[in-house]
Amino acid sequence: MxxxxxxxxxxxxxxxxxxxxxxxxxxxxxxxxxxxxxxxxxxxxxxxxxxxxxxxxxxxxxxxxxxxxxxxxxxxxxxxxxxxxxxxxxxxxxxxxxxxxxxxxxxxxxxxxxxxxxxxxxxxxxxxxxxxxxxxDYRWNEQKTWVEASRYGVPLLKEQPRQHTLVERLSALPLQLLGSIVVRTFGRRLVYPGSLSLLQNSIGSQLHEGRAKLVEQYRGQRAKLQACDGNYIDCMFVDRRGTGSAEGDILVICCEGNAGFYEVGCMATPLQGDYSVLGWNHPGFASSTGVPGPQTEANAMDIVVNFALHKLGFSIDRIFIYAWSIGGFAATWAAMSYPDIAGLVLDASFDSLVPLALKVMPEGWRPLVIRTVKEHMDLNNCEQLCKYPGPVLLIRRTRDEVISLVPEVPSTNRGNELLMRLMEYRYPNLIVEKSRQTLLRWLAVGKPSDEARLYSQVGVSADWCSSTIHGYIAQEGDAYPWTLGSDLTDEQKDQMVIFLAKHYMKNINASHCTPLPASDFALPQGPGKSFSGGTTGH
Structure with a gap:
């Protein structure tokens, strides 16, 4: 019985x-x-x-x-x-x-x-x-974590609220109520369509096949993690340590897109590079519980990082984070909160959700969209990225039709703003009006031939740029922001800005949802190693 x-x-x-x-x-x-x-x-x-x-x-x-x-x-x-x-x-x-x-x-x-x-x-x-x-397999309170967490969640980076008068608060109340209704009905599902059970049911067989491949072909180990908010996070770990390859001793944590799952997502790219890989599903995706959103995403990312540190036994300087599209929020949060991680790779990601939401919603909804996104779906990737002091590689797809305000037009790709803001923070003396225009010209090109032509027109000397940077590090150290550029001419600043942009951003001829080939995947290195010859991510 x-x-x-x-x-x-x-x-x-x-x-x-x-x-x-x-x-x-x-x-x-x-x-x-x-x-x-x-x-x-x-x-x-x-x-x-x-x-x-x-x-x-x-x-x-x-x-x-x-x-x-x-x-x-x-x-x-x-x-x-x-x-x-x-x-x-x-x-x-x-x-x-x-x-x-x-x-x-x-x-x-x-x-x-x-x-x-x-x-x-x-x-x-x-x-x-x-x-x-x-x-x-692992709970958030099993070890003393590096980030203070409670049952309410880990800390988020938020704007300081402006003081409002009583009249202002009352006048904003209708938009607040409407925004809350929008998010709880269809808004969250528009941002994270992978949380729709209808979508999950339609691709259920593909998820089962992908999971079977990870376990049987790659010897993957599935695990169930409990985040501080009570959500259960489904993750998959492929261990390449002890295989004799240097890449196997490095862990790449993968953060999927808004309709991506580790079973069929970006986890495949670092696997082809022989790295140890840890993939996980967003809250509400497949077997992970909860609903996706800034707080639950950060809570999930926190337990994944701590699982890698305390249960899997990787040291933090051997952990890289690789994120595709909307996964950039969780990745930049982890980089900000765990600044000693080895590096961050953002593929087809964006600076903020607001401009992308405005692109697809009616113009008359603009005040509602801005307020709702800021209050409920504030994926402030750019601000979080600037809080991370380590190596960064941005992968921009020149035919991206999702995060470009005008499809397949590189100059409107929101990844451009990530690069611009990162360089403005790290090298404030280099980004002046003239060099900013030069950088915008570089960001507007999408073909390798056009990129090489601009590189030649600006007269970039990779050897001079590299030696200048190494000389600065030897004298001033590598802590950001740098004072580099205060004694350079406008022409030298142009050279340095393009050299650095080519270092931080790698262009590939692909659309948004095309799987990233392993040949285009690279791990960024520290400034003492990476600024040589103008190569990207090495």
């Missing part, structure tokens, strides 16, 4: 991974009763999601048709009771089907053993199943 109850309440089983070096993983094969019952429950879940998302429209339609009355409520409750009884019967039938399947019975036996003896979790790693039933 106990086994039957475990089968009734147990998680879905997707696959059994290979047990030995030569064994092949196999998908779980449910019997007919379980398969059909699970299909019905799956469709019921999808219909519930659709009903939930469209509930405001359905309620409005019901109100207009006069269906919101006592009689209709009684008849509707009768229908719902019948549906509930039917689904409960289907649920029980699924449990019986599982009970008749030896593979599932073996799985729940292992799951039950892990609850009694945590050391048995290695046996559980042979299965791919619903993440909710996995025991927690």
């Amino acid at each position: 106990a086994s039957l109850i475990r089968c009734l309440l147990g998680p879905r089983l997707y696959r059994q991974h290979r047990k030995g070096p030569t064994d092949q993983g196999t998908d779980y094969s449910p019997h007919g009763l379980e398969r059909h019952s699970d299909s019905i429950l799956g469709w019921a879940s999808i219909m519930w999601s659709i009903t939930l998302y469209t509930s405001p429209l359905l309620l409005l339609l019901a109100y207009k048709k006069g269906h919101l009355n006592y009689e209709k409520a009684i008849s509707t409750s009768g229908y719902l009771t019948c549906v509930t009884i039917f689904l409960f019967g289907v649920f029980c039938a699924r449990g019986i089907g599982r009970y008749q399947n030896p593979d599932y019975v073996d799985f729940v036996a292992v799951l039950d053993e892990v609850k009694r003896r945590k050391s048995a979790v290695k046996q559980l790693n042979n299965f791919d199943y619903e993440f909710r039933s996995r025991p927690v």
Whole structure:
């Protein structure tokens, strides 16, 4: 009887991974009763999601048709009771089907053993199943963390609020209320479409296949982390240490885009470079719980970094962070909060969400969009990036159609603002009016031939720039901001600005969603090593 109850309440089983070096993983094969019952429950879940998302429209339609009355409520409750009884019967039938399947019975036996003896979790790693039933591998309060966190969350970088009069606060109240409604209904899902259960259901098989590949081909180790806000974060670690390669001793933590998942996302790029890699899913994405947003993203990133430090055993100066698109927020937060990390790579990322939101929303909504984004979705990548003192590489896609205000026009790419603001902070004496215009000219080009032509027109001497920078470091040190440039001519500043821009930003001929080839992936180095020959990220 106990086994039957475990089968009734147990998680879905997707696959059994290979047990030995030569064994092949196999998908779980449910019997007919379980398969059909699970299909019905799956469709019921999808219909519930659709009903939930469209509930405001359905309620409005019901109100207009006069269906919101006592009689209709009684008849509707009768229908719902019948549906509930039917689904409960289907649920029980699924449990019986599982009970008749030896593979599932073996799985729940292992799951039950892990609850009694945590050391048995290695046996559980042979299965791919619903993440909710996995025991927690690491909690936020297991170690003394480097960032002070509480159950309310880790600190965020926020603008100091301006003092408002009572009249100003009252006049702003309608926009505040409307903005809160927008975010909680469709706004958050527009920013993070990967949190939509409909999208996740549509690519569920791809996620399972990607996870199987990471475990079986790359020997990936799945883990469940509990952040300080109570959310559970699904992550995957591929360990290349001890393989004899220098890259294997370096950990690259990957932060996915707004519809990216570690199973099928940017984690593949550093894996091809033989690095140790740690990928994770945003809150609300796939098996990670919660909803995405600035606070939950930072909380999740904090537990991922601490997991790498305290559980996986990497030293902080061997950890690089690689982020794609909206993942730049979590990455820059980590770089700001853990300034001793080895380096930061931002691929197709942006400075702030405000200009991108204004691009896609009606002009008449401008005040609402600005206020709502600032209050609820303030992804202030630029400010956080400037707080990080370490090596940075920005990868700009010259045919980017998402973060460019005008699709495929490099001069409107919001990654340009990241570079501009970073250089203004680090080299304030170099960025004057003339050199700023020269930098804008460089940012406007997208072809390598045009970039080389401008490099030649400005007369950049890589040897002179490199020796000047090394001389400055020898005398003044490498702490930012630098005073470099105060004694240079305008022409020399132009040279230095283009040289530094080429160092910090790498252009690739690709659109926003094209996977980054491993040949274009590079890890930035410290200033004492990297400023040589004008190369980018080396």
